Amino acid sequence: xxxxxPLIVVSDAVQAALQxxxxxxxxxxxxxxxxxxxxxxxxxxxxxxxxxxEDGGGVAAITVVLDGVPRVGLDPSEHHRILGAAxxxxxxxxxxxVAAGWPVGATTVSASLFLAxxxxxxxxxxxxxxxxxxxxxxxxxxxxxxxxxxxVVTVCAGAKNFLDLAxxxxxxxxxxxxxxxxxxxxxxxxYARTSGVAVPQRIESAAEAAAIADAQHRLGRSGGILVTVxxxxxxxxxxxxxxxxxxxALAEAxxxxxxxxxxxxAVLSAIGNATGGATVPANLALAENNARVAVEIAAALAAS
Ligand code: PSU
Ligand code: MN
Numbered sequence: 001x002x003x004x005x006p007l008i009v010v011s012d013a014v015q016a017a018l019q020x021x022x023x024x025x026x027x028x029x030x031x032x033x034x035x036x037x038x039x040x041x042x043x044x045x046x047x048x049x050x051x052x053x054e055d056g057g058g059v060a061a062i063t064v065v066l067d068g069v070p071r072v073g074l075d076p077s078e079h080h081r082i083l084g085a086a087x088x089x090x091x092x093x094x095x096x097x098v099a100a101g102w103p104v105g106a107t108t109v110s111a112s113l114f115l116a117x118x119x120x121x122x123x124x125x126x127x128x129x130x131x132x133x134x135x136x137x138x139x140x141x142x143x144x145x146x147x148x149x150x151x152v153v154t155v156c157a158g159a160k161n162f163l164d165l166a167x168x169x170x171x172x173x174x175x176x177x178x179x180x181x182x183x184x185x186x187x188x189x190x191y192a193r194t195s196g197v198a199v200p201q202r203i204e205s206a207a208e209a210a211a212i213a214d215a216q217h218r219l220g221r222s223g224g225i226l227v228t229v230x231x232x233x234x235x236x237x238x239x240x241x242x243x244x245x246x247x248x249a250l251a252e253a254x255x256x257x258x259x260x261x262x263x264x265x266a267v268l269s270a271i272g273n274a275t276g277g278a279t280v281p282a283n284l285a286l287a288e289n290n291a292r293v294a295v296e297i298a299a300a301l302a303a304s
Contacts, residue, residue, distance in 0.1 A: 011073025056295030065105030131168030210300030
């Protein structure tokens with residue numbers, strides 16, 4: 001096992017699983033905080049993702065900064081601290097969070113990938129990654145660079161739903177990140193199963209994703225692999241319905257003069273209203289499904 005920085009605390013349960021070659025799946029904490037999902041859905045998302053990983057014979061390695069300490073794997077008694085996190089910590093905020101002793105920093109995908117890689121965790125599950133924004137191709141999430149840098153398999157249902165998916169996929173090409181679609185020809189669009197954007201490589205099974213990650217490692221190539229998984233059919237929302245809702249919500253946010261961090265919550269809640277509240281259960285279902293696929297990949301990797 002790699003030795004993480006001494007500043008990073010890896011839980012006993014995660015360390016033991018890694019040493020014994022049992023599957024471990026990292027989770028970010030932003031989606032489980034009120035910054036990612038409204039209460040009490042955030043708590044339900046966390047427990048369903050952990051249960052999916054444990055049902056698959058794995059150990060969940062939740063990443064978060066608690067009292068200035070970056071953590072990989074938590075004791076269940078600490079889970080509640082994530083829910084009300086005051087700050088979002090992307091990878092670049094980690095040194096700030098440590099130096100300033102942030103009480104609770106909710107990790108985004110980029111921070112979580114850094115911490116997972118440091119701890120030797122090879123698979124990570126989330127809902128949607130960040131990407132290239134619609135209308136501002138210069139606004140690119142740090143998630144994409146982190147996917148390219150850290151040698152971790154990320155399992156997601158596409159990108160945050162109101163991003164520019166075509167540009168996000170192109171940016172991942174520029175960065176050299178393999179992008180796989182599990183039983184899909186389309187890059188999944190988070191709440192919807194299709195986007196009209198072709199996924200670069202279709203795969204049929206979790207075992208195939210693990211074989212590609214293993215080959216990448218044996219080639220001596222560092223960096224991550226993105227496995228995209230469409231939301232399960234029963235919880236999927238029609239692509240056209242979502243797209244219209246997003247366009248309307250973005251236009252309303254612009255008319256209201258919203259900028260920066262204020263845009264996301266406003267847009268998410270407008271899309272939620274426009275779909276009769278279908279987005280929150282959809283988000284829970286896709287996150288749980290991704291955790292289930294991730295533990296299958298982690299199990300296949302652990303056996304390879
Ligand atoms: N996707 C969602 N909801 C979220 C996020 C992604 O549907 O809250 C979070 C993840 O933590 C992701 C982050 O890493 O947003 C990306 O934020 P930004 O666009 O600020 O890089
Ligand atoms: Mn952004």
